[in-house]
Amino acid sequence: MDGEKIKDSAMDLVLNVADYYFFTPYVYPASWPEDGALRQIISLLVVTNLGAAVLYLGLGAISYYFIFDHNLMKHPHFLENQVWREIKYAMTSLPVISIPTVALFFTEVRGYSKLYDHVADSPLGWPGLFLSMISFLFFTDMCIYWIHRFLHHKLIYKLFHKPHHIWKIPTPFASHAFHPVDGFLQGMPYHIYPFLFPLHKVLYLALYVFVNIWTISIHDGDYRVPGALTSVINGSAHHTDHHLFFDYNYGQYFTLWDRLGGSYRHPSALMGKGPHDLIRKLQAEGKLGNDEANVTDFCEPRSKET
Numbered sequence: 113m114d115g116e117k118i119k120d121s122a123m124d125l126v127l128n129v130a131d132y133y134f135f136t137p138y139v140y141p142a143s144w145p146e147d148g149a150l151r152q153i154i155s156l157l158v159v160t161n162l163g164a165a166v167l168y169l170g171l172g173a174i175s176y177y178f179i180f181d182h183n184l185m186k187h188p189h190f191l192e193n194q195v196w197r198e199i200k201y202a203m204t205s206l207p208v209i210s211i212p213t214v215a216l217f218f219t220e221v222r223g224y225s226k227l228y229d230h231v232a233d234s235p236l237g238w239p240g241l242f243l244s245m246i247s248f249l250f251f252t253d254m255c256i257y258w259i260h261r262f263l264h265h266k267l268i269y270k271l272f273h274k275p276h277h278i279w280k281i282p283t284p285f286a287s288h289a290f291h292p293v294d295g296f297l298q299g300m301p302y303h304i305y306p307f308l309f310p311l312h313k314v315l316y317l318a319l320y321v322f323v324n325i326w327t328i329s330i331h332d333g334d335y336r337v338p339g340a341l342t343s344v345i346n347g348s349a350h351h352t353d354h355h356l357f358f359d360y361n362y363g364q365y366f367t368l369w370d371r372l373g374g375s376y377r378h379p380s381a382l383m384g385k386g387p388h389d390l391i392r393k394l395q396a397e398g399k400l401g402n403d404e405a406n407v408t409d410f411c412e413p414r415s416k417e418t
C-alpha cells in the first residue's frame with residue numbers, strides 16, 4: 113500500500129488493482145494521475161458496471177442452471193419469455209443504478225467513510241470484525257424491511273416497485289430486475305453502513321458479494337431451509353410468497369422485522385400449497401397449459417396490485 117493516496121475505501125482496493133493491471137498501462141494517458149477526481153469517477157463507473165454485470169449474470173446463471181427448478185416454468189403465473197425479460201430489465205436498470213452508487217463510492221474513495229485497512233485499526237480487533245458482520249446484516253435487514261414496506265405504499269408502489277412484482281414466480285434473474293429508483297433505494301443500506309459504523313474494507317467487499325448471492329438465492333425457487341431455521345431465516349419460500357401474496361415477508365435475511373411488523377406469513381411452499389404443489393395438482397388433473405386453470409386455491413387475489 114503506498115501512503116500517498118487516501119486509503120479509507122473498499123473501492124480503492126478494487127481501483128488500485130484495476131489501475132495497476134488495466135487502466136494505467138492500457139487506458140489512461142501517463143500524464144493523468146491515478147488520484148485525479150474525474151479519472152476516479154470514470155474508473156468507478158466502469159468497475160461498478162462490470163462488477164454488477166458479472167455478479168448478476170454469472171451468479172444468476174449458476175443459480176439458474178444448477179439450483180433453479182425449471183419445472184416452475186410450467187406454473188400458470190410464469191410469463192412468456194420471462195427469463196429474457198428479467199435479464200433485459202435488470203441490465204437496463206443496473207447502469208442507471210450505478211450513477212448514484214458511484215457517487216457514494218467516490219465519497220468513500222475520498223476518505224469520508226469509516227472503512228479501515230487493517231485488523232489492528234478495528235476498535236475491538238478480530239471480535240470487532242465478527243461484530244460488524246453481524247451488525248451489518250441486522251442493520252441492512254432492518255433498513256430494507258422498512259424501505260421495501262414504504263415501496264409497497266399505495267401512493268408509491270406503481271411508480272417504482274411494481275416492475276419487480278411482474279414476476280410472480282421469479283427466477284434467479286428476477287433478483288436484480290428492479291426499477292432504478294427501487295434498486296438504488298433497496299441497495300442504499302449497504303452503502304450507508306460504512307459511513308455510520310467502522311468496517312474492514314475486505315470484509316465490506318465480501319459482504320457485498322454475499323448480499324448479491326443472497327438476493328439471487330431468495331429468487332431461486334429452492335424452498336429448502338434447514339428445519340430449525342425455517343421460522344428465523346427469510347428464504348426463497350418466504351420471498352416467493354412475497355411475490356405471490358404481496359403484503360407479506362418484506363424482509364431480506366431474517367423474519368425478525370416481518371414478525372415485529374405483523375407482516376410475517378409462513379411459506380405456503382412449506383405447507384403443501386406452494387407453486388410446485390399447484391403444478392403437480394394441475395398435471396394430475398391434466399389442466400396444465402390450459403389458460404382456464406383455476407389457481408385461486410393457491411394464489412389469493414392481490415388487491416393493491418392493479
Ligand SMILES: [Zn+2]
Pocket residue numbers: 260264273277354
Ligand atoms: Zn415487494
Ligand SMILES: [Zn+2]
Pocket residue numbers: 276282286287331351355
Ligand atoms: Zn423479489
